[in-house]
Amino acid sequence: xxxxxxxxxxxxxxxxxxxxxAAPGLLLVAGVRHGAAMTRPPQAREPFAAxxxxxxxxxxxxLVADEGTTEGMWRDPLGDLGDRLYPEDKKSAYAASxxxxxxxxxxxxxxxxKQGGPAADLWFLQEALSRLSPGIPPPDPEKxxxxxxxxxxxxxxxxxxxxxxxxxxxxxxxxxxxPPPRSESDDATPPRGRRAVPPPAAAEPEAKDPWVVxxxxxxxxxxxxxxxxxxxxxxxxxxxVAHLAPExxxxxxxxxxxxxxxxxxxxxxxx
Numbered sequence: 001x002x003x004x005x006x007x008x009x010x011x012x013x014x015x016x017x018x019x020x021x022a023a024p025g026l027l028l029v030a031g032v033r034h035g036a037a038m039t040r041p042p043q044a045r046e047p048f049a050a051x052x053x054x055x056x057x058x059x060x061x062x063l064v065a066d067e068g069t070t071e072g073m074w075r076d077p078l079g080d081l082g083d084r085l086y087p088e089d090k091k092s093a094y095a096a097s098x099x100x101x102x103x104x105x106x107x108x109x110x111x112x113x114k115q116g117g118p119a120a121d122l123w124f125l126q127e128a129l130s131r132l133s134p135g136i137p138p139p140d141p142e143k144x145x146x147x148x149x150x151x152x153x154x155x156x157x158x159x160x161x162x163x164x165x166x167x168x169x170x171x172x173x174x175x176x177x178x179p180p181p182r183s184e185s186d187d188a189t190p191p192r193g194r195r196a197v198p199p200p201a202a203a204e205p206e207a208k209d210p211w212v213v214x215x216x217x218x219x220x221x222x223x224x225x226x227x228x229x230x231x232x233x234x235x236x237x238x239x240x241v242a243h244l245a246p247e248x249x250x251x252x253x254x255x256x257x258x259x260x261x262x263x264x265x266x267x268x269x270x271x
Contacts, residue, residue, distance in 0.1 A: 001060040002043040002052055006034075007072030012064065016077045017084070019062045021106045026059045026133060028125075029101040031078045034065035046118035047125060054126075058135050073256055074233045079226060090223040098267060100125055102132065120145035210262035222266075229263045 003019060005012045020027065028051065032042045042048065042063045051059060064078055081101075082093035085108050092111070100112040100121070112128050115121050123139050130138040211218045216228045236252040236259070 001056070002048065002063070003061070004042050004063045004065055005077070007064070007066045007075050007077070008069055009072075012072075012075060013077040013080050016062065016064060016081055020081065020103060023060055023062075023103070024105060026129070027103045028059060028061045029064070029078070029081065029103065030061075031064045031066065031098070034067050036067075047122035050118075050122055051125065055129065055133075055136050058133050059129065068260075070253055070256055073260055074230070074237055076226075076230065090221070094222050094226075102128060104132070115145060117145075208258070208262070210265040213258055213262035214266070225266055226263075229259065233259050233263075 005015050005019075009015070016029070020029065030048075032045070032048075034042055038045075042065045043052070043061070048061055048063060051061065066072065076097075078097040079093075082095075082097035085096055086093040095111045095113070096108060099114055102109045102112065109132055110128055112121070112124050115124060123143065123145055126136065126139040129136045211220070214225065214228050214232060216225055220228070233256060236256045
């Protein structure tokens, strides 16, 4: 079973809590980004589709999708769930809100950190699930993400003759007007110094310091930073600026996106 909740739903927090309390078996709760350009629904993306195909008979999923709209930007259902499950442990509450949370009977069992790619996430999720359910086999240890494979021996570079010899020699031809046969050296890397130098990449605009944007001191604990973010984002709630001129609405939306980008940068900061 897969269910998808959306940040734009005013009852998303209550619905999420209800799913967690009602699920009798293993339950996966995870947050996903779901922008307007994403054509596939969250449940059809990986690793969620593979989990449903492989272990859907023993694992239920609730995906909480953030559409990135101003209507849902001030909501944090996953953060609220983490605070509810770990009221005295802010570190565990934050991990539960940002990773793959596995529960049973409404009680948290473990959190699997997101690895940055669906294939790696699936491997670690299956590893965790195999410890929680006898019906789920462990993944292949040889396919563990990050395992180094033996590197191939480097190819012997081809020999290149003088440039004059290559330029003066007549072109080779094949039978019946076909192009000349290709040798191994035709696909080899050209000698050093003859490659085209790519143009320098355009400099990206310097990003604003997220600590400055949120108005907090660098190194502020994550739970305090989240409170500051929530208080700041609430100031630009559409209801707060509804009575102002249209130009203030545009300013509020731009400021909201800036605050959200700052908070997202801090969320992914390993410090």
